[in-house]
Amino acid sequence: MSEDRVGVESFGYRQELKRSLGLWDLVIYGLIFMVPIAPFGIFGSVYAISKGMVALAYVIGMVGMVFTAMSYSEMSRAFPLSGSVYTYVGRGIAQPLGFLAGWGILLDYVLVPTLLYVVSGAAMQSVIPGVPIWAWVLAFIVFNTIINYLGIEMTARTNRIMLVAELIVLAIFLVFGILAIASGRGGVHFSFDPLYDPGRFSLHLVFGAVSVAVLSFLGFDGISTLAEENREDARQIGRSILLALFLAGALFIVQTWVAALLVQNPQHLINTPSAQDSAFYDVAGFAGGRWLAVLTAVATAVAWGFADALVAQAATSRLLYSMARDGQLPRILSRVHPRRRVPENAMFLVAGVSVVVGLWASAQSNAITLLSTLVNFGALFAFLLLHASVIYYFGVRRHSGRWGRHLLSPAIGLVIIGYVLSQAFPSAKTVGLIWLAIGVVVVIVLRMTGRRVELSGLSDGQEGKE
Numbered sequence: 001m002s003e004d005r006v007g008v009e010s011f012g013y014r015q016e017l018k019r020s021l022g023l024w025d026l027v028i029y030g031l032i033f034m035v036p037i038a039p040f041g042i043f044g045s046v047y048a049i050s051k052g053m054v055a056l057a058y059v060i061g062m063v064g065m066v067f068t069a070m071s072y073s074e075m076s077r078a079f080p081l082s083g084s085v086y087t088y089v090g091r092g093i094a095q096p097l098g099f100l101a102g103w104g105i106l107l108d109y110v111l112v113p114t115l116l117y118v119v120s121g122a123a124m125q126s127v128i129p130g131v132p133i134w135a136w137v138l139a140f141i142v143f144n145t146i147i148n149y150l151g152i153e154m155t156a157r158t159n160r161i162m163l164v165a166e167l168i169v170l171a172i173f174l175v176f177g178i179l180a181i182a183s184g185r186g187g188v189h190f191s192f193d194p195l196y197d198p199g200r201f202s203l204h205l206v207f208g209a210v211s212v213a214v215l216s217f218l219g220f221d222g223i224s225t226l227a228e229e230n231r232e233d234a235r236q237i238g239r240s241i242l243l244a245l246f247l248a249g250a251l252f253i254v255q256t257w258v259a260a261l262l263v264q265n266p267q268h269l270i271n272t273p274s275a276q277d278s279a280f281y282d283v284a285g286f287a288g289g290r291w292l293a294v295l296t297a298v299a300t301a302v303a304w305g306f307a308d309a310l311v312a313q314a315a316t317s318r319l320l321y322s323m324a325r326d327g328q329l330p331r332i333l334s335r336v337h338p339r340r341r342v343p344e345n346a347m348f349l350v351a352g353v354s355v356v357v358g359l360w361a362s363a364q365s366n367a368i369t370l371l372s373t374l375v376n377f378g379a380l381f382a383f384l385l386l387h388a389s390v391i392y393y394f395g396v397r398r399h400s401g402r403w404g405r406h407l408l409s410p411a412i413g414l415v416i417i418g419y420v421l422s423q424a425f426p427s428a429k430t431v432g433l434i435w436l437a438i439g440v441v442v443v444i445v446l447r448m449t450g451r452r453v454e455l456s457g458l459s460d461g462q463e464g465k466e
Contacts (some may be wrong), residue, residue, distance in 0.1 A: 011079070011081060015228065016228075016336045016341065017228045017229050017318075017336065017341055017342075017343075018151070018153075018229060018341040019228070019229055019230065019231040020153055020156075020229060020231055021156060021226055021229050021230050021231060022231060022232065022236075023232065023236055023239065023240055025156045025159075026223050026226060026230065026236065026237065026240035026244075027240045027243050027244045027247070028156070028159045028160055028163050029155075029156070029159055029222070029223060029226065029244075029311055030219060030220045030222065030223045030240060030241065030244030030245070030248075031163055031244050031247060031248055032159045032162055032163055032219075032307045032308060032310070032311050033218075033219030033220070033222045033223075033308060033311045033312065033315065034216060034217055034218070034219040034220055034244065034245075034248040034308075035166070035216070035219070035303050035304060035307065035308045036163070036166045036167060036170055036248060036251045036303075037166050037169060037170050037251075037255070037296075037299060037300065037303050038216035038248075038252070038303075038304075038308075039054075039058070039216055039252055039255055039256050039259070039280070040255075040280045040281075040296055040299070040300045040303075041119055041123070041280070041300050041304060042216065042372075043256060043259055043279050043280040043283075044269060044275065044276025044277060044278070044279030044280065045276050046058075046209050046256070047260060047263065047269060047270070047276070047279060048269060048270045048271075048273075048276055049205075049208050049209040050205060050206055050208075050209030051197065051200040051205060051270060052193060052194060052197060052200065052260060052263075052266055052270070053193070053194060053195065053196065053197050053200065053201065053205075053206060053209070054194055054209070054256045054257075054259075054260050055194040055195045055253050055256050055257040055260060056194070056195050056196060056206055057206055057209035057210050058216070058249065058252040058253050058256055059195070059249075059253055060206060060210050061210045061214045061216070061217055061249075061252075062217065062245065062246075062249035062252070062253070063416075064210065064214070064413070064416040064417065064420065065214070065217045065220065065245055065249075066242070066245060066246075067387075067409055067410065067412050067413030067416060068221070068383050068386065068387070068413050068417065069220055069221075069241045069242050069245045070242070070405070070409050070410075070413070071383075071386050071387050071389075071390045071409070071410050071413055072088075072220075072221060072223075072224055072237075072238065072241050072386065073237070073238025073239075073241055073242060074238070074390050074394065074405060074406065075088035075092060075386065075389060075390060075393070076088075076224050076227060076234060076237040076238050076241070077234045077235055077237075077238060078091075078092070078393065079091050079092075080227045080228075080230075080234035080237065081227055081228060081322065084102075084105065084221060084222075084224040084225045084315075084318075084319055084322075085098075085101040085102060085104075085105050085221075085224075085382045085383075085385060085386050085389075086098050086099065086101055086102025086105070086319060086322060086323055087322060088101075088224075088386055088389050089101035089102075089382075089385045089386060089388075089389045090102075091393075092389030092390070092392060092393035092397075093385075093388065093389050093392045093393065096443045096447070097385060097389075099323075099328055099439065099442070099443050099446075100385070100436065100439050100440070100443065101381075101382045101385040101386065101389075102319060102322075102323050102328070102382075103435070103436070103438075103439035103442070104378050104379075104381040104382040104385070104432075104435075104436060104439070105221075105319070105378055105379055105381075105382035106316075106319065106320075106378065107374060107375070107377065107378025107432065107435050108218065108375045108376075108378035108379040108382070109222075109312065109315060109316035109319055109378075110316055110350065110353055111357065111371055111374055111375050111378070112218070112309075112312045112316075112375050113141075113144075113309045113312045113313050113316065113350060113354045114353070114354045114357040114358045114361060114371060115361075115371040115372060115375055116140075116304040116305055116308050116309040116312060117136075117137040117140045117141060117304075117305055117309055117354060117358050118133065118137060118358060118361045118362055118367055118371065119300070119301075119304050119305070120136060120137075120140060120300070120301040120302070120304045120305025120306075120309075121133035121134070121135075121136035121137045121140070121301075121305065121362060122277075123297050123298070123300045123301035123304070124136045124298070124301045124305075127294060127297055127298055127301075132362070133362040134358070134359050134362040134363070136301075136305065137354075137355075137358040137359065137362055138355065138358075138359075140305040140306060140309060141309075141351055141354050141355055141358065143306060144306065144309050144310045144313050144351075145313070145347065145348070145351045147310055148310065148313055148314050148317070148342065148347055149337075149340065149342065149344065149347065150340065151340040151341065151342055155310060155311070155314055158307075158310060159307065159310070159311065162302075162303070162306065162307035162310075163307070165299070165302070166299065166303050166307065169295060169296065169299040170251065170255060172288075172292070172295070173255065173258075173284055173287070173288075173292065173296060174254065174255065174258060176284075176287040176288035176292060177258040177259065177261075177262055177283075177284075177287045177288075178258060179287075180262060180286070180287040180288075181258070181261050181262065185286075185287075186264055186286065188261055188262055188264075189261070190261065191261065193260070193261075194256065194257045194260035194261060195257065208423050210420055210423075214376060214380075214420060216248075216252055217245070217248065217249070217252075218375065218376070218379050219308070219311070219312070220241050220244050220245045220248070221241070221379070221383075222311060222312070222314075222315035223237060223240050223241050223244065224237055224241065225314075225315045225318035225319055225322075226314075226315075226318065228318075259280055259283045262283045262286055262287055263279070263283060264286060278297075280296060280300075281293045281294075281296050281297045284296040309354075313347065313350050313351065313354075314347075316346075316350045317342070317343045317346040317347040317349075317350055318343060318346075320333045320343070320346035320349065320350070321333060321334055321336070321343035321346045324346065328446065332345050333345050333346045333349060334346075370427065370428075370431075373424055373425045373427065373428030374428055374431055374432060376424060376428065377421070377424055377428045377429065377431075377432035378432065378435070380417050380420060380421040380424075381421065381432065381436065383413070383417045384414060384417055384418060384421070386410075387410040387411070387413045387414040387417065388410075388414065390406055390409075390410040391406065391407060391410050391411065391414075394406035395407050
Protein backbone atom coordinates (compact mmCIF):
# COMPACT_ATOMS: atom_id res chain seq x y z
CA MET A 1 0.00 0.00 0.00
CA SER A 2 1.27 3.45 -0.89
CA GLU A 3 2.33 5.42 2.15
CA ASP A 4 0.14 8.31 1.04
CA ARG A 5 -2.95 6.09 1.01
CA VAL A 6 -2.41 4.42 4.39
CA GLY A 7 -5.55 4.34 6.57
CA VAL A 8 -5.89 4.36 10.34
CA GLU A 9 -6.55 0.61 10.26
CA SER A 10 -2.86 0.11 9.40
CA PHE A 11 -2.02 1.57 12.80
CA GLY A 12 -4.44 -0.60 14.77
CA TYR A 13 -7.40 1.79 14.90
CA ARG A 14 -10.92 1.85 13.44
CA GLN A 15 -11.97 4.64 11.07
CA GLU A 16 -14.59 6.36 13.23
CA LEU A 17 -14.45 9.99 12.10
CA LYS A 18 -15.99 11.01 8.78
CA ARG A 19 -13.63 11.57 5.83
CA SER A 20 -15.24 14.53 4.06
CA LEU A 21 -12.64 17.34 3.93
CA GLY A 22 -10.78 18.38 0.77
CA LEU A 23 -7.69 20.56 0.30
CA TRP A 24 -9.48 23.90 0.45
CA ASP A 25 -11.60 22.81 3.43
CA LEU A 26 -8.34 22.18 5.27
CA VAL A 27 -6.73 25.44 4.09
CA ILE A 28 -9.80 27.44 5.12
CA TYR A 29 -9.81 25.65 8.48
CA GLY A 30 -6.18 26.66 9.02
CA LEU A 31 -6.79 30.25 7.92
CA ILE A 32 -9.78 30.56 10.25
CA PHE A 33 -7.74 29.07 13.12
CA MET A 34 -4.95 31.62 12.50
CA VAL A 35 -7.55 34.38 11.81
CA PRO A 36 -6.65 36.53 8.75
CA ILE A 37 -7.32 39.64 10.86
CA ALA A 38 -5.59 38.33 14.01
CA PRO A 39 -3.19 41.33 14.15
CA PHE A 40 -6.18 43.62 14.76
CA GLY A 41 -6.33 42.44 18.37
CA ILE A 42 -2.63 42.50 19.28
CA PHE A 43 -1.27 45.15 16.90
CA GLY A 44 -0.58 47.65 19.68
CA SER A 45 1.41 45.20 21.81
CA VAL A 46 3.57 44.01 18.89
CA TYR A 47 4.10 47.59 17.71
CA ALA A 48 5.27 48.70 21.16
CA ILE A 49 7.63 45.76 21.74
CA SER A 50 9.14 45.99 18.24
CA LYS A 51 9.43 49.82 18.43
CA GLY A 52 7.31 50.12 15.30
CA MET A 53 8.88 47.28 13.26
CA VAL A 54 5.71 45.26 13.50
CA ALA A 55 5.81 44.01 9.87
CA LEU A 56 9.33 42.66 10.45
CA ALA A 57 8.13 40.79 13.54
CA TYR A 58 5.54 39.02 11.40
CA VAL A 59 8.06 38.27 8.65
CA ILE A 60 10.42 36.59 11.12
CA GLY A 61 7.49 34.84 12.81
CA MET A 62 6.35 33.41 9.48
CA VAL A 63 9.87 32.23 8.59
CA GLY A 64 10.16 30.50 11.95
CA MET A 65 6.76 28.85 11.52
CA VAL A 66 7.61 27.68 7.98
CA PHE A 67 10.22 25.31 9.37
CA THR A 68 7.68 24.04 11.90
CA ALA A 69 5.10 23.60 9.14
CA MET A 70 7.62 21.56 7.13
CA SER A 71 8.16 19.27 10.12
CA TYR A 72 4.39 18.85 10.44
CA SER A 73 4.24 18.01 6.74
CA GLU A 74 6.88 15.28 7.03
CA MET A 75 5.36 13.65 10.11
CA SER A 76 1.77 13.87 8.84
CA ARG A 77 2.80 11.79 5.81
CA ALA A 78 4.50 9.22 7.99
CA PHE A 79 1.62 9.00 10.48
CA PRO A 80 -1.72 10.14 8.97
CA LEU A 81 -3.54 10.10 12.32
CA SER A 82 -5.50 12.79 14.16
CA GLY A 83 -3.32 13.14 17.26
CA SER A 84 -0.97 15.82 15.86
CA VAL A 85 2.26 16.17 17.89
CA TYR A 86 1.07 13.56 20.39
CA THR A 87 1.07 11.00 17.58
CA TYR A 88 4.15 12.28 15.76
CA VAL A 89 6.46 12.44 18.78
CA GLY A 90 5.04 9.26 20.33
CA ARG A 91 5.59 7.19 17.20
CA GLY A 92 8.64 9.09 15.98
CA ILE A 93 10.66 8.94 19.22
CA ALA A 94 8.93 7.27 22.17
CA GLN A 95 5.40 7.12 23.58
CA PRO A 96 6.18 8.87 26.93
CA LEU A 97 7.63 11.85 25.04
CA GLY A 98 4.59 11.77 22.78
CA PHE A 99 2.38 12.11 25.84
CA LEU A 100 4.43 15.10 27.03
CA ALA A 101 4.14 16.71 23.59
CA GLY A 102 0.39 16.19 23.66
CA TRP A 103 0.22 17.37 27.27
CA GLY A 104 2.21 20.50 26.37
CA ILE A 105 0.08 21.45 23.39
CA LEU A 106 -3.04 20.78 25.47
CA LEU A 107 -2.03 23.88 27.41
CA ASP A 108 -2.38 25.69 24.08
CA TYR A 109 -5.48 23.94 22.75
CA VAL A 110 -7.50 23.87 25.98
CA LEU A 111 -6.80 27.51 26.86
CA VAL A 112 -6.90 29.08 23.40
CA PRO A 113 -10.71 28.90 23.07
CA THR A 114 -11.02 30.68 26.43
CA LEU A 115 -8.51 33.33 25.37
CA LEU A 116 -10.46 33.90 22.17
CA TYR A 117 -13.76 34.20 24.01
CA VAL A 118 -12.39 36.72 26.50
CA VAL A 119 -10.74 38.87 23.80
CA SER A 120 -13.98 38.84 21.81
CA GLY A 121 -16.06 39.66 24.87
CA ALA A 122 -13.81 42.62 25.65
CA ALA A 123 -14.07 43.86 22.04
CA MET A 124 -17.86 43.58 22.07
CA GLN A 125 -18.12 45.34 25.42
CA SER A 126 -16.25 48.30 23.91
CA VAL A 127 -19.08 48.53 21.35
CA ILE A 128 -22.01 47.62 23.66
CA PRO A 129 -20.89 48.60 27.20
CA GLY A 130 -24.14 47.44 28.81
CA VAL A 131 -23.44 43.75 28.18
CA PRO A 132 -20.76 42.25 30.50
CA ILE A 133 -17.84 40.26 29.09
CA TRP A 134 -18.95 37.01 30.76
CA ALA A 135 -22.31 37.16 28.91
CA TRP A 136 -20.55 37.39 25.55
CA VAL A 137 -18.23 34.52 26.57
CA LEU A 138 -21.20 32.23 27.34
CA ALA A 139 -22.96 33.19 24.09
CA PHE A 140 -19.87 32.38 22.01
CA ILE A 141 -19.39 29.02 23.75
CA VAL A 142 -23.00 27.90 23.24
CA PHE A 143 -22.98 28.90 19.55
CA ASN A 144 -19.70 27.14 18.75
CA THR A 145 -20.58 23.97 20.65
CA ILE A 146 -23.83 23.62 18.69
CA ILE A 147 -22.07 24.11 15.34
CA ASN A 148 -19.34 21.58 16.17
CA TYR A 149 -21.89 19.08 17.47
CA LEU A 150 -23.76 19.17 14.16
CA GLY A 151 -20.73 17.65 12.41
CA ILE A 152 -17.50 18.54 10.63
CA GLU A 153 -19.32 19.49 7.40
CA MET A 154 -21.34 22.14 9.27
CA THR A 155 -18.09 23.43 10.78
CA ALA A 156 -16.50 23.57 7.31
CA ARG A 157 -19.48 25.47 5.82
CA THR A 158 -19.43 27.96 8.69
CA ASN A 159 -15.67 28.42 8.19
CA ARG A 160 -16.17 29.45 4.55
CA ILE A 161 -18.73 32.12 5.48
CA MET A 162 -16.56 33.46 8.30
CA LEU A 163 -13.46 33.60 6.09
CA VAL A 164 -15.22 35.60 3.37
CA ALA A 165 -16.54 38.07 5.98
CA GLU A 166 -13.07 38.57 7.50
CA LEU A 167 -11.44 39.12 4.12
CA ILE A 168 -14.09 41.71 3.19
CA VAL A 169 -13.41 43.69 6.38
CA LEU A 170 -9.65 43.44 5.81
CA ALA A 171 -10.03 44.64 2.21
CA ILE A 172 -12.09 47.64 3.35
CA PHE A 173 -9.42 48.59 5.91
CA LEU A 174 -6.61 48.24 3.36
CA VAL A 175 -8.41 50.38 0.78
CA PHE A 176 -9.06 53.22 3.23
CA GLY A 177 -5.61 52.85 4.81
CA ILE A 178 -3.74 52.99 1.51
CA LEU A 179 -5.84 55.96 0.34
CA ALA A 180 -5.00 57.81 3.57
CA ILE A 181 -1.28 57.15 3.08
CA ALA A 182 -1.40 58.11 -0.61
CA SER A 183 -3.10 61.42 0.21
CA GLY A 184 -0.67 62.18 3.06
CA ARG A 185 -3.48 62.59 5.58
CA GLY A 186 -2.20 63.87 8.92
CA GLY A 187 1.35 63.83 7.60
CA VAL A 188 1.55 60.05 7.09
CA HIS A 189 3.62 58.74 4.20
CA PHE A 190 4.98 55.49 2.81
CA SER A 191 8.22 54.13 4.29
CA PHE A 192 10.03 50.88 4.99
CA ASP A 193 10.31 51.61 8.74
CA PRO A 194 7.68 48.98 9.74
CA LEU A 195 9.91 46.40 8.03
CA TYR A 196 13.30 47.79 9.02
CA ASP A 197 14.18 50.88 11.05
CA PRO A 198 18.00 51.07 11.27
CA GLY A 199 17.88 53.48 14.21
CA ARG A 200 15.94 51.06 16.40
CA PHE A 201 16.74 47.61 15.03
CA SER A 202 18.18 44.88 17.27
CA LEU A 203 17.71 41.13 17.19
CA HIS A 204 16.73 41.03 20.86
CA LEU A 205 14.09 43.70 20.26
CA VAL A 206 12.51 42.06 17.23
CA PHE A 207 12.56 38.51 18.61
CA GLY A 208 10.86 39.81 21.73
CA ALA A 209 8.06 41.07 19.48
CA VAL A 210 8.04 37.77 17.57
CA SER A 211 7.27 35.94 20.83
CA VAL A 212 3.99 37.89 20.89
CA ALA A 213 3.32 37.98 17.13
CA VAL A 214 3.68 34.20 16.90
CA LEU A 215 0.30 33.97 18.65
CA SER A 216 -1.26 35.02 15.33
CA PHE A 217 0.30 32.04 13.54
CA LEU A 218 -0.77 29.39 16.04
CA GLY A 219 -3.48 27.36 14.40
CA PHE A 220 -1.91 26.09 11.17
CA ASP A 221 -0.87 23.08 13.25
CA GLY A 222 -4.53 22.39 14.00
CA ILE A 223 -4.95 21.15 10.43
CA SER A 224 -3.01 18.03 11.43
CA THR A 225 -5.73 17.08 13.94
CA LEU A 226 -8.11 16.56 10.98
CA ALA A 227 -5.95 13.88 9.33
CA GLU A 228 -8.61 11.21 9.89
CA GLU A 229 -11.27 13.47 8.31
CA ASN A 230 -9.14 14.23 5.22
CA ARG A 231 -10.67 12.49 2.19
CA GLU A 232 -7.52 12.67 0.03
CA ASP A 233 -4.06 11.15 0.47
CA ALA A 234 -1.80 11.99 3.41
CA ARG A 235 0.28 14.52 1.44
CA GLN A 236 -2.74 16.82 1.42
CA ILE A 237 -2.30 17.62 5.13
CA GLY A 238 1.24 18.93 4.56
CA ARG A 239 0.21 20.91 1.47
CA SER A 240 -2.69 22.56 3.26
CA ILE A 241 -0.55 23.46 6.30
CA LEU A 242 2.08 25.22 4.18
CA LEU A 243 -0.46 26.93 1.93
CA ALA A 244 -2.49 28.24 4.87
CA LEU A 245 0.65 29.51 6.60
CA PHE A 246 1.92 31.42 3.54
CA LEU A 247 -1.47 32.97 2.83
CA ALA A 248 -1.96 34.06 6.44
CA GLY A 249 1.60 35.37 6.70
CA ALA A 250 1.19 37.54 3.61
CA LEU A 251 -2.04 39.02 4.97
CA PHE A 252 -0.45 39.68 8.40
CA ILE A 253 2.54 41.50 6.89
CA VAL A 254 0.48 43.70 4.55
CA GLN A 255 -2.10 44.78 7.11
CA THR A 256 0.42 45.54 9.88
CA TRP A 257 2.65 47.48 7.47
CA VAL A 258 -0.26 49.70 6.44
CA ALA A 259 -1.48 50.09 10.03
CA ALA A 260 2.02 51.00 11.30
CA LEU A 261 2.31 53.79 8.73
CA LEU A 262 -0.99 55.25 9.98
CA VAL A 263 0.00 55.53 13.65
CA GLN A 264 -0.20 59.23 14.53
CA ASN A 265 1.91 59.30 17.68
CA PRO A 266 4.37 56.38 17.63
CA GLN A 267 6.16 57.28 20.86
CA HIS A 268 2.89 57.62 22.77
CA LEU A 269 1.75 54.21 21.55
CA ILE A 270 5.09 52.62 22.49
CA ASN A 271 5.12 54.15 25.99
CA THR A 272 1.41 53.92 26.90
CA PRO A 273 0.10 50.38 27.56
CA SER A 274 -3.51 51.59 27.83
CA ALA A 275 -3.34 52.86 24.26
CA GLN A 276 -2.12 49.54 22.87
CA ASP A 277 -5.36 47.55 23.33
CA SER A 278 -7.32 49.81 20.96
CA ALA A 279 -4.38 50.79 18.71
CA PHE A 280 -5.63 49.10 15.55
CA TYR A 281 -9.17 50.42 15.96
CA ASP A 282 -7.78 53.94 16.49
CA VAL A 283 -5.75 53.61 13.30
CA ALA A 284 -8.84 52.38 11.41
CA GLY A 285 -10.80 55.32 12.74
CA PHE A 286 -8.10 57.70 11.52
CA ALA A 287 -8.16 56.12 8.05
CA GLY A 288 -11.90 55.85 7.54
CA GLY A 289 -13.81 57.36 10.42
CA ARG A 290 -15.61 56.08 13.51
CA TRP A 291 -17.61 53.54 11.51
CA LEU A 292 -14.42 51.77 10.39
CA ALA A 293 -13.13 51.68 13.98
CA VAL A 294 -16.38 50.01 15.08
CA LEU A 295 -16.34 47.64 12.10
CA THR A 296 -12.81 46.41 12.82
CA ALA A 297 -13.60 45.99 16.55
CA VAL A 298 -16.74 43.95 15.84
CA ALA A 299 -14.90 41.94 13.18
CA THR A 300 -12.19 41.10 15.73
CA ALA A 301 -14.82 39.92 18.20
CA VAL A 302 -16.60 37.75 15.65
CA ALA A 303 -13.38 36.37 14.13
CA TRP A 304 -11.84 35.46 17.50
CA GLY A 305 -14.97 34.50 19.43
CA PHE A 306 -16.91 32.66 16.72
CA ALA A 307 -14.68 31.65 13.80
CA ASP A 308 -11.35 30.99 15.53
CA ALA A 309 -12.83 29.53 18.72
CA LEU A 310 -15.04 27.26 16.60
CA VAL A 311 -12.08 25.54 14.94
CA ALA A 312 -10.04 25.64 18.17
CA GLN A 313 -12.75 23.66 19.93
CA ALA A 314 -12.80 21.17 17.04
CA ALA A 315 -9.00 20.73 17.10
CA THR A 316 -8.86 20.33 20.88
CA SER A 317 -11.58 17.71 20.90
CA ARG A 318 -9.68 15.68 18.26
CA LEU A 319 -6.49 15.78 20.32
CA LEU A 320 -8.34 14.66 23.46
CA TYR A 321 -10.03 11.93 21.42
CA SER A 322 -6.70 10.59 20.16
CA MET A 323 -5.10 10.53 23.62
CA ALA A 324 -8.19 8.93 25.17
CA ARG A 325 -8.33 6.32 22.39
CA ASP A 326 -4.83 5.24 23.48
CA GLY A 327 -5.85 5.11 27.14
CA GLN A 328 -3.72 8.12 28.08
CA LEU A 329 -6.81 10.09 29.12
CA PRO A 330 -10.17 8.74 30.39
CA ARG A 331 -11.70 6.45 27.75
CA ILE A 332 -15.00 8.31 27.94
CA LEU A 333 -13.39 11.12 25.93
CA SER A 334 -12.94 8.78 22.95
CA ARG A 335 -16.69 8.35 22.41
CA VAL A 336 -17.79 9.27 18.89
CA HIS A 337 -21.39 10.19 18.08
CA PRO A 338 -22.69 7.29 15.94
CA ARG A 339 -24.48 9.48 13.37
CA ARG A 340 -22.64 12.82 13.38
CA ARG A 341 -19.28 11.06 13.86
CA VAL A 342 -17.73 13.73 16.07
CA PRO A 343 -15.91 13.14 19.42
CA GLU A 344 -18.85 14.45 21.43
CA ASN A 345 -17.61 13.96 25.02
CA ALA A 346 -14.24 15.55 24.27
CA MET A 347 -16.05 18.45 22.62
CA PHE A 348 -18.33 18.98 25.63
CA LEU A 349 -15.32 18.87 27.97
CA VAL A 350 -13.63 21.67 26.02
CA ALA A 351 -16.84 23.71 26.24
CA GLY A 352 -17.04 23.09 30.00
CA VAL A 353 -13.45 24.13 30.61
CA SER A 354 -14.03 27.26 28.51
CA VAL A 355 -17.05 28.17 30.64
CA VAL A 356 -15.19 27.80 33.94
CA VAL A 357 -11.93 29.49 32.89
CA GLY A 358 -13.79 32.06 30.79
CA LEU A 359 -15.95 33.21 33.70
CA TRP A 360 -12.84 33.51 35.88
CA ALA A 361 -10.82 35.31 33.20
CA SER A 362 -13.58 37.77 32.37
CA ALA A 363 -13.27 39.16 35.90
CA GLN A 364 -9.45 39.52 35.83
CA SER A 365 -7.63 42.60 34.56
CA ASN A 366 -4.55 40.79 33.21
CA ALA A 367 -6.18 37.55 32.07
CA ILE A 368 -5.60 38.13 28.34
CA THR A 369 -1.86 38.64 28.78
CA LEU A 370 -1.50 35.58 31.04
CA LEU A 371 -3.57 33.31 28.79
CA SER A 372 -1.69 34.50 25.68
CA THR A 373 1.71 33.67 27.14
CA LEU A 374 0.55 30.27 28.44
CA VAL A 375 -0.92 29.38 25.05
CA ASN A 376 2.36 30.30 23.36
CA PHE A 377 4.43 28.31 25.86
CA GLY A 378 2.43 25.11 25.40
CA ALA A 379 2.53 25.30 21.60
CA LEU A 380 6.21 26.20 21.34
CA PHE A 381 7.26 23.39 23.71
CA ALA A 382 5.33 20.90 21.57
CA PHE A 383 6.94 22.33 18.42
CA LEU A 384 10.41 21.70 19.91
CA LEU A 385 9.57 18.02 20.39
CA LEU A 386 8.06 17.89 16.89
CA HIS A 387 11.34 19.06 15.30
CA ALA A 388 13.27 16.58 17.43
CA SER A 389 10.95 13.77 16.27
CA VAL A 390 11.68 14.53 12.59
CA ILE A 391 15.43 14.38 13.21
CA TYR A 392 15.24 11.19 15.30
CA TYR A 393 12.65 9.29 13.24
CA PHE A 394 13.98 10.01 9.77
CA GLY A 395 17.67 10.52 10.59
CA VAL A 396 18.32 7.93 13.29
CA ARG A 397 15.66 5.27 12.81
CA ARG A 398 15.13 5.50 9.06
CA HIS A 399 18.67 6.64 8.05
CA SER A 400 17.18 9.12 5.60
CA GLY A 401 19.59 10.60 3.10
CA ARG A 402 17.49 13.75 2.70
CA TRP A 403 19.54 15.93 5.02
CA GLY A 404 17.83 19.17 4.02
CA ARG A 405 14.32 17.98 4.85
CA HIS A 406 15.11 15.69 7.75
CA LEU A 407 18.06 17.35 9.51
CA LEU A 408 18.78 20.93 8.43
CA SER A 409 15.18 22.19 8.26
CA PRO A 410 14.01 20.77 11.62
CA ALA A 411 17.31 21.84 13.25
CA ILE A 412 16.79 25.44 12.13
CA GLY A 413 13.19 25.31 13.31
CA LEU A 414 14.29 23.91 16.66
CA VAL A 415 16.78 26.76 17.18
CA ILE A 416 14.26 29.46 16.21
CA ILE A 417 11.47 28.05 18.37
CA GLY A 418 13.89 27.51 21.26
CA TYR A 419 15.01 31.14 21.13
CA VAL A 420 11.46 32.49 20.94
CA LEU A 421 10.46 30.25 23.85
CA SER A 422 13.36 31.60 25.90
CA GLN A 423 11.92 35.10 25.44
CA ALA A 424 8.58 34.16 27.00
CA PHE A 425 7.39 36.04 30.07
CA PRO A 426 8.71 34.60 33.39
CA SER A 427 5.16 33.94 34.61
CA ALA A 428 4.44 31.84 31.50
CA LYS A 429 7.64 29.84 31.99
CA THR A 430 6.77 29.19 35.64
CA VAL A 431 3.21 28.04 35.01
CA GLY A 432 4.25 26.16 31.87
CA LEU A 433 6.99 24.23 33.67
CA ILE A 434 4.56 23.36 36.48
CA TRP A 435 2.14 22.06 33.85
CA LEU A 436 4.88 19.93 32.26
CA ALA A 437 5.93 18.63 35.70
CA ILE A 438 2.36 17.47 36.26
CA GLY A 439 2.54 15.76 32.87
CA VAL A 440 5.70 13.90 33.93
CA VAL A 441 3.90 12.69 37.07
CA VAL A 442 0.96 11.50 34.95
CA VAL A 443 3.35 9.58 32.66
CA ILE A 444 4.94 7.87 35.66
CA VAL A 445 1.53 6.96 37.11
CA LEU A 446 0.33 5.59 33.78
CA ARG A 447 3.38 3.39 33.45
CA MET A 448 3.21 2.20 37.07
CA THR A 449 -0.45 1.23 36.65
CA GLY A 450 0.25 -0.68 33.44
CA ARG A 451 -1.49 1.75 31.08
CA ARG A 452 1.42 1.73 28.68
CA VAL A 453 0.49 2.21 25.04
CA GLU A 454 1.75 -0.30 22.54
CA LEU A 455 1.82 1.62 19.27
CA SER A 456 0.83 -0.92 16.66
CA GLY A 457 0.82 -0.40 12.92
CA LEU A 458 3.20 -0.27 10.02
CA SER A 459 6.81 -1.27 10.40
CA ASP A 460 9.65 1.22 10.19
CA GLY A 461 10.21 0.04 6.69
CA GLN A 462 6.73 1.15 5.66
CA GLU A 463 5.82 4.15 7.76
CA GLY A 464 6.49 7.42 6.01
CA LYS A 465 8.01 5.69 3.03
CA GLU A 466 9.73 8.26 0.84
